[in-house]
Amino acid sequence: MPQSPKNIALRVIAMEAAAIRDLGGLINDHFDEAIELLQNCKGRVVLSGIGKSSLIAQKIVATFNSTGTPSIFMHAADALHGDLGIVQENDVVIMVSKSGNSPEIKALIPLIKNFGNRLIAISGNNQSLLALQADVFLDTTVQQEACPNNLAPTTSTTAQLVMGDALAVCLMELKGFRDGDFAKFHPGGTLGKKLYLRVADVCAHNEKPSVFADQTLKEVIVEITKRRLGVTAVVDEQHNLTGIITDGDLRRMLEKNTDIDHIAAKDIMTRAPKSIVAEELAVTALDMMRKHSITQLAVTNGTKYSGIIHIHDLLKEGLI
Template sequence: MKPNCKDIAQRVIAQEAAAVAALQKFVDDDFERAIALLLNCKGRIVLSGIGKSAIIAQKIVATFNSTGTPSIFMHAADALHGDLGIIQEGDVVMILSKSGNSPEIKALIPLIKNFGNSLIAICGNEHSDLAKQADIFLNTTVPNEACPNNLAPTTSTTAQLVIGDALAVCLMEIKGFKDEDFAKFHPGGTLGKKLYLRVADVFVHNEKPAVYPHQSLKEVIVEMTQKRLGVTAVIDEEQNLVGIITDGDLRRMLKKNTDIEHISAKDIMTIHPKHISKDELAITALDIMRKNAITQLVVTDNKKYSGIIHIHDLLKEGLI
């Protein structure tokens, strides 16, 4: 009988979810000691491992670095052939291993101890050499692997990753790591743009449609047509925003009125329109547009009219 893939996937997810939930009982005084050690580290966090644990160690390094905790990866096998030079005075070494008894790990432990560096073990075997000789032991024991043969690292590596994330998030919150700090380390791609791209960086490339309240309907239409944003701001003599007119406002007005000769901007404008400061993040402008089902937003600078940001601008920047 052919295996049911859905049943297998659901079993794996349930099994790994249960193992992750069970890790909560291992968050003890050693976990707090590990956080204190990492917070007071004068150097970097050097993470190491062998096999699949090495791959998880590299991911934790990436998470630490992107959240303000300087870290570096050292493969346990390469460490025995010259890469031990990575470790400097003041560094804290963190070794990941399921068994804690791999030959490379056992050979590495005394070398690190001889250097005088503190050693944290993330290990799934509390009776292993690694767990016993580490200064701090973080337990990631799991009942079994999701692999049907209980061999391929699956649940155990998930547990290691979760403990790494728990350490990183604790460090972030204790340090008060903010959005602007995160943006410093993520300047590229969509994520970076969400964190640093501001309205002022986007709307300045657009035309600046504007009319005064007394101007005629014809003048309003001409302004909107020339500036091609489907909207115009209505302003006073001091450039204060008093209203907005959109394509939709024009269509609704024309549907209601047959005599349009004497209609002016003030008769059809929407007062108190949605607007945003030019110093706000562009992603905030997108949130306002989505919540209010609009495609343009007036930009202001100290309550003065500055221009229009269009949803197409945000689309071009890759925020949508």
């Protein structure tokens, strides 16, 4: 009787997880040699492969490029029909192949060697032509594919992918590649915004509601209503931030007081309010709002009040 889909999925995951654990035992001095070659590369890293391995090679290229290692993909079959011109004098070539003996790979190896480029092999066959001819061989041997016929590349391509990730992360750490560097290569989408969007960028077009400590309750209400942010800052004559009043503060005050004629801003403001510096990342503002269960923060430049950032601003930017 066939296994249930859930059990098949669990079996596949277990087999691939076991293969990745075994991959750790294949990391040796050859990995250090590969990293040294890539670190000293004066050109680009050219990734090549055929079939499913070519798709893994493309993903490794994407990871390298996004983490500061200039890379390009060259399909092994296309290389034999004109695309070999992609490989330049100072490039290092990485070939990805399970068998290491695919006809296109075997034909491409001597051409790369004749160019004088250094060659790194990622393969599951240490006796293949690719393994024997490469300057450095990275072993990604797996015991069995997750495919029930042990044919479709599944476990083997996962091992190749993880080896590529190991190379990329190692190069990142050795280069001291930081989140600021990462942001330069990921300016779009939520990821990019989390890495570069600053509070000043988000609140620049907001109103800047403010009152002085001695202004009346009516003036406070008018300011909050007029600026439509549900809050106003309380500032001194030098525009230093001294407090904040939210519409919630107003409601709580009205519940407690019947005589409101003589209430001023200083009587209901929150002193030493939660605030954030304009040059902080917008995602930091979001973290503060979540931590303190609030929906807006006063923005400062030094001690000077410079505006309000609201959770709706962060929602519009796609950070939530």
